[in-house]
Amino acid sequence: MIHIQLPDGSQRSFEQPPTVADVAASIGPGLAKAALGGRVGTGESARLVDTSHRIEQDATLAIVTEKDPDGLELIRHSTAHLLAYAVKELFPEAQVTIGPTVENGFYYDFAYKRPFTPEDLAAIEKKMAELAKKDEPVRRRVLPRDEAVAYFKSLGEHYKAELIAAIPPGEEVSLYREGAFEDLCRGPHVPSTGRLRHFKLMKVAGAYWRGDHRNEQLQRIYGTAWATKDELQQYLHMLEEAEKRDHRRLGRELDLFHLDEHSPGTVFWHPKGWALWQQVEQYMRAVYRDNGYQEVKGPQILDKGLWEKTGHWDKYRENMFVTESEKRDYALKPMNCPGHLLIYKQGIKSYRDLPLRYGEFGQCHRNEPTGGLHGIMRVRGFTQDDGHIFCTEDQILDECTAFTALLQKVYLDFGFTDVIYKVATRPEARIGSDESWDKAEGALMESLRRSGVEFSIAPGDGAFYGPKIEYTLKDAIGRQWQVGTIQVDFSMPGRLGAEYVAESGERQVPVMLHRAIVGSMERFIGILIEQHAGALPTWLAPVQVVVAGITDAQADYVADVLKTLLKQGVRATADLRNEKITYKIREHSMQKVPFILVVGDKEKASGAVAVRARGNQDLGVMPLDQFIEKLSSDIAAKS
DSSP states (O other): OEEETTSSSHHHHHSSOOOOHHHHHOOOOHHHHHHOEESSSSSGGGGEEEEEOOOOOOOOEEEEEEHHHHHHHHHHHHHHHHHHHHHHHHHHTTEEOOOOEEEEEEEEEEEEEEEOHHHHHHHHHHHHHHHHHHHHHHEEEEHHHHHHHHHHTTTTHHHHHHHHHTTTTTTTEEEETTTEEEEOOOOOOBBBGOOOOOEEEEEEEEEEEEGOOOOEEEEEEEEEEEESSSHHHHHHHHHHHHHHOOOHHHHHHHOOOOOOOOOOOOOOEEEHHHHHHHHHHHHHHHHHHHHEEEEEESSSEEEEEHHHHHHHHHSSSOOOOEEEEETTTEOOOOSSSHHHHHHHHHOOGGGOOOOOEEEEEEEEEOOOOHHHHHHHBBBBEEEEEEHHHHHHHGHHHHHHHHHHHHHHHHHHHTOOOEEEEEEEESSSSSSSOHHHHHHHHHHHHHHHHHHHHHHEETTOOTTTTBBBEEEEEETSSOOEEEEEEOOOOOOHHHHHHHOEOOOOOOOOOEEEEEEEEEHHHHHHHHHHHHHTTTOOOTTTOSSSSEEEEEEEEEHHHHHHHHHHHHHTTOOOOOOOOOOOHHHHHHHHTTTOEEEEEEOOOOHHTTTTTEETTTEEEEEEEEEEHHHHHHHHHHHTTTT
């Protein structure tokens, strides 16, 4: 008798070893129809299996449907195979290679004699729909390695044969067949192709066989797949919105910044972009000032010996830019913490000085691979709103709790209302004792409980020197951006000899809290641009007001209005070009300027301005003082 334990605590018993499909059918016809696979076991030992998988001994089983995250993984994995099936139907000479799932979809790499065209992509997608409609069963079989090699060679699938040949002799491999197509795969898969209904092919890109540029180049077809039509449509809509909001395109159109091959991975800020930068920096500088931080500034280049003491040379060396002078090795700092420790060490510190909070807009450099660079979101040279808090063990909890509250206010001011909290715990490669890691992880989790927020755990994702809270923003179209962090570090201060005089008179090592709110300034500004689709709130907008005259007759009055605005600290400019006012309004609207003040003879005579707000809103004619009052109110409210 085989006993199957279900998630709700109930049991099913079978005289013979059942399949997952058998268990689902014993629960009810609805579940039998909905089942895509099963999850056998619990916790980290659980494994995902096909509905045809036979359970040979007592086990815990969860039936996987399209409502489960694992169900979506099965759908995407199986849709990748459906893509390969369709390609082989349309282009028999194409060879299939590998086809994994990726975030939000899948891809499959093919070797073919000519590039696939957009027309080919449309035909492949149509063929996929036809094959799915046939609802062909997906069946698994197992072959010895050598037999599988010979089988795929006989099909002309030399890439598959090469993959299998790399498996140790004597091993077996699993194959999955649907209709006329059979592929090498570990599985699992959905029971039949009819379960694959909501997919779309996105693009074709180049890829090297096995990711090695020395190998032949293949063609990679990307696709997305979802459990429901609504989810697919929502995702495609999000992609459309993301394209409209792309910070690289908006950076060009709004003349904010550019990137240049003369300095890959770094940003050239234009006047308007730098005005935006300054608003973010000055806001964060006020946050420092109002919350007990002392602003400091450290050097860019530090001796190799310092990085060896901190552990970065061993754990982070491949990401560092190094240089040499007078037979001494140096590195451009990838982070600011060692510099802040050296500042802390200047002079004797007492327990009465703690917590001691340092903040810096510190420029860092990290040797990111070229393929990983992405606009101003992923760069090699960046500036962090970096801060470090030196405190006692007893102060960790209060400092972490206060930091979360501060961070929440900052994000709200920038227009983000949805924050996701995650505690990243100790990685395998780490420094420090288990006792110190226990204290650090416990303090972070308790601080979030005190903050009244829900959080998840990311096992093993902490930094090598300590665990951390990761603060992730959800933007206006549902994308997630990990931005802020606070990390508890028991190790680095001791490695660099940092001390304080305790109340007992003894010398003790402080705890170091690494924290950032916006993180990389470049990346955060990119996120802001995309969050607001370039239409930044008035307090952040590089140009807040444009004063546009209808004819040359108002030039003097336009100059007077501009002068008044500038004296009030408003970022304003004038447009006195010999163009129609409709043209001027349209152009500045496309530049997403919050307010356009139109000035004609009537406005000049009455000392007023005709106000047009972003979004084609006509606010009518009002005295200049009244407009300035409204503008000041908008800026103060950060609306």
